[in-house]
Structure formats: structure tokens, C-alpha cells
Amino acid sequence: MTKKNILYAQSGGVTPVINATACGVIETARQHRAKIAKVYAAHNGIIGALHEELIDTSRETRTVISGLRHTPGGAFGSCRFKLKSMDENRAEYKRLIEVFKAHNIGYFFYNGGGDSADTAYKVSQISSKLGFPVSCIGIPKTIDNDLPITDNCPGFGSVAKYVAVSIMEASLDVMSMSSSSTKVFIMEVMGRHAGWIAAAGGLAQRDEGDPPHIILFPEVPFEQRAFLKKVRHSVNTYGYCSIVVSEGVRNKRGKFLADAGTRDAFGHAQLGGVAPVVATLIRDKLSYKYHWAVSDYLQRSARHIASKTDVEQAYAVGKAAVEYAAAGKSGVMPVIKRLSDHPYRWKIEEARLSRVANREKMMPKRYISKDGFGITPAARRYLEPLIRGEDYPPYGKDGLPKYVSLKKVMVPKKLPKFKASGE
Numbered sequence: 001m002t003k004k005n006i007l008y009a010q011s012g013g014v015t016p017v018i019n020a021t022a023c024g025v026i027e028t029a030r031q032h033r034a035k036i037a038k039v040y041a042a043h044n045g046i047i048g049a050l051h052e053e054l055i056d057t058s059r060e061t062r063t064v065i066s067g068l069r070h071t072p073g074g075a076f077g078s079c080r081f082k083l084k085s086m087d088e089n090r091a092e093y094k095r096l097i098e099v100f101k102a103h104n105i106g107y108f109f110y111n112g113g114g115d116s117a118d119t120a121y122k123v124s125q126i127s128s129k130l131g132f133p134v135s136c137i138g139i140p141k142t143i144d145n146d147l148p149i150t151d152n153c154p155g156f157g158s159v160a161k162y163v164a165v166s167i168m169e170a171s172l173d174v175m176s177m178s179s180s181s182t183k184v185f186i187m188e189v190m191g192r193h194a195g196w197i198a199a200a201g202g203l204a205q206r207d208e209g210d211p212p213h214i215i216l217f218p219e220v221p222f223e224q225r226a227f228l229k230k231v232r233h234s235v236n237t238y239g240y241c242s243i244v245v246s247e248g249v250r251n252k253r254g255k256f257l258a259d260a261g262t263r264d265a266f267g268h269a270q271l272g273g274v275a276p277v278v279a280t281l282i283r284d285k286l287s288y289k290y291h292w293a294v295s296d297y298l299q300r301s302a303r304h305i306a307s308k309t310d311v312e313q314a315y316a317v318g319k320a321a322v323e324y325a326a327a328g329k330s331g332v333m334p335v336i337k338r339l340s341d342h343p344y345r346w347k348i349e350e351a352r353l354s355r356v357a358n359r360e361k362m363m364p365k366r367y368i369s370k371d372g373f374g375i376t377p378a379a380r381r382y383l384e385p386l387i388r389g390e391d392y393p394p395y396g397k398d399g400l401p402k403y404v405s406l407k408k409v410m411v412p413k414k415l416p417k418f419k420a421s422g423e
Contacts, residue, residue, distance in 0.1 A: 004106025009042035011112030014074040015143050015155025016303045017314035023068040024318025026057050032326045045079035050420045052099050052413045059409040067404030070393035072303035083119050095418050097130045102414040107135045107325040113142035118357035124331040137321045138333035138353050143300050145196035146360045149351040150335035157310030157386035160200030162302045163189050168204035171211035171242040178240035186292040188275035191246040193218050194362050201244035202375035211242030218248035220372040228285050245274050308389025320348045344385035
């Protein structure tokens with residue numbers, strides 16, 4: 001049997017550990033030379049696959065590939081591009097199969113969230129119909145932690161650690177100045193529909209009165225009167241108020257507080273920043289001096305403070321993807337199954353892509369306190385193991401992390417140029 005190549009692609013917003021997954025894929029594939037020839041990486045996700053822009057990872061040294069484990073960003077480039085249905089745009093699927101045929105690709109790995117699982121599922125469905133069967137494996141990744149089936153998503157644990165540490169440290173700053181200066185600090189975190197990242201800020205609150213004093217979740221409709229009452233109480237009781245707010249907070253009518261009125265490439269509402277909206281409300285109604293910050297890309301690129309648990313799980317799903325493909329499986333995704341909280345134990349299992357694609361896992365109500373402004377002990381039991389452990393990158397003599405750069409040697413093209421519909 002002729003050995004086939006893997007095509008690996010990264011999709012959507014990157015995470016602090018998505019390259020650890022790439023490392024797991026490439027290093028494991030190099031151990032399966034009886035069935036796998038090379039690992040190609042699509043340049044800029046599925047768009048690179050459509051344009052036949054493939055990076056030959058065999059041209060990278062073992063040291064560089066190993067270094068991906070501690071390097072943030074998306075080493076091969078990512079994209080926000082969602083394939084339409086086969087009926088809507090058959091040309092793109094035909095193009096993918098043409099690329100697969102031209103480059104002897106027998107395995108397609110798509111490393112992303114719910115939309116990416118949908119893409120991998122669609123490709124697994126149509127590859128046989130178009131006469132070129134390909135083993136399609138989805139690999140989980142999303143800082144939002146909203147994929148179903150899996151206990152948690154690679155990428156989330158490190159972002160959770162960053163958020164918890166950041167709100168703890170910033171709050172110590174605010175507390176030290178609160179008697180004569182800033183009374184309120186607001187930190188905006190990502191999370192369009194699910195409040196997992198915002199909830200992680202609650203891990204900083206170890207004792208009564210510890211920050212954050214308020215967490216605003218997408219799952220809890222924003223009520224102005226109750227919120228302002230809570231802010232006033234915190235300032236009067238503790239001298240200051242520290243707030244974590246999810247970008248996806250909505251009012252009672254279901255409208256985002258920060259809706260900018262535009263859409264991204266996946267059709268999601270583009271959000272314009274909720275922290276300044278909340279800050280303006282506090283200024284106008286309570287006249288407290290405030291500061292706000294948007295963690296934005298900082299939270300999803302902070303590899304220097306990654307969770308060791310997260311790094312290990314990110315590598316493990318990449319490793320499992322190769323093992324599934326080598327075993328002849330397709331249309332599946334490796335997911336994390338929690339075996340116990342104390343001690344924390346987990347393992348990798350497989351799930352059908354059809355059960356993952358285009359579905360969101362919201363935070364359970366039992367994880368949100370009765371007043372809607374904090375987390376419960378159950379949430380803490382779930383979250384705490386995910387931020388546990390440190391996995392610092394190596395540092396150079398200049399005091400900066402030693403992140404790796406790839407040569408990105410491109411595979412020679414064999415097909416005519418192609419124009420994707422969404423570009």
C-alpha cells in the first residue's frame with residue numbers, strides 16, 4: 001500500500017497551545033512511517049488548502065518541531081473561513097479533493113472549534129462521494145471552552161490561568177490606590193456566548209472580599225440596577241470593586257451590550273468592546289473613578305504563563321489524531337474525558353464529528369452563584385485542575401522567551417489557481 005501524506009490545518013482564533021497540538025501531530029506522524037509519508041501544513045488554514053499552499057514540515061528540524069510545543073500563535077497561519085454546504089458551493093469541495101489527489105493526501109486534520117469540526121465533518125462526508133476517500137479527523141481547540149462532548153478544550157486552561165492571575169494582580173494594584181484614586185477596575189475577557197473564561201476569573205477569589213467582586217456572564221441577562229447596587233456595595237465594603245466582564249454580555253432583550261453592528265467571516269456579531277460601556281455606566285451613575293482593560297489577544301497568546309495541564313492535553317489530542325488516522329478511523333475527534341477531580345485524572349477518547357459540529361456547550365447554571373455575579377464551589381472544582389501546573393518556555397540570555405520560527409518551505413504547486421467564494 002502506498003503511504004499517504006497528512007494535511008494539517010489550523011483554524012479560527014489561535015490559542016497559547018495550538019502549536020503544542022501541531023507538535024503532537026508531527027512528532028507522532030514521524031513515528032508512523034509505515035503508513036504516513038509526510039505531514040503537510042496548510043498555509044493559513046483551509047484557505048491555504050484551497051490555494052494549494054502547503055508547507056512541507058519534513059523540511060523542519062526535530063529541534064524546531066519540538067520547539068512548537070512552547071511557542072504561541074499559529075505557526076502555519078490560521079483563518080476565519082467557513083465552507084458552505086456541498087449544494088451551495090460544490091466547487092470548493094471538488095478543489096479540496098483535487099489538492100488531496102495531487103499531493104497524495106490520505107489524511108486531513110482540522111484543528112479548530114465548532115465551525116472547524118463542521119468543516120472536517122463535511123469533508124469526511126464528501127470525499128468518498130467525489131471518488132477519493134480521505135480520513136478526516138477534527139482536533140479540538142478553542143479558548144471559549146464551548147465544544148460539546150469534551151470535558152474541556154485545549155487552549156482554555158492557559159487562558160483561564162492568565163485571566164485568574166491578571167485579575168488577581170491588577171486588583172492588588174487597585175486596592176493599594178483605592179483610598180485616594182481608582183475605585184473600580186474592569187477587565188474584559190473573550191466569550192461570545194459562553195462565560196467559561198469570565199468564570200475563570202473567579203478562581204482568584206479565595207476568601208470573602210477577594211476580587212473579582214463581580215463577574216458578568218453571557219448566560220445572565222444584564223440588569224443595570226442590580227449591577228450598580230453590587231458595585232456600590234463592594235466599594236463601600238472593601239474600598240474598591242474589581243470586575244470581570246465577558247465580551248458577550250447581553251441585556252434582557254438579548255442584545256449584546258457591545259454590539260458593533262457588523263459581522264465576522266463566520267457570520268458572528270462583531271463586538272466593539274463591553275468594558276468601556278460598563279465603565280461609562282459606572283461613571284455616569286456612581287461617579288467612581290475607574291480604569292478598564294481589554295485582555296483581547298493577550299489572553300490567547302500568553303504562552304509564558306501557560307497551564308501545564310493544558311499543554312499536555314493539547315499535545316495529547318494531536319498525538320491521538322495521528323493514531324486514529326493510522327488505525328483507519330475517520331469522521332472523529334479526540335476529546336478529553338475527566339476521570340476524577342481529586343486527584344485530577346483524564347484520558348483521551350473519540351467522539352463522532354457529527355456530535356461536535358456547530359454545537360455550543362454553555363456553562364451549567366449550577367456553576368453560577370444565585371445572585372448571578374460569581375461562581376459556585378462546583379465551578380471551582382471543575383476549573384481549578386485546568387489551570388494547574390506551570391510549563392514555562394525556555395528563556396534566552398536577553399530575558400525573553402525562545403520561541404521558534406519555521407522555514408515554511410512550500411510544496412511545489414501542481415494545479416491551476418483557484419478563487420474561493422468567501423474571499
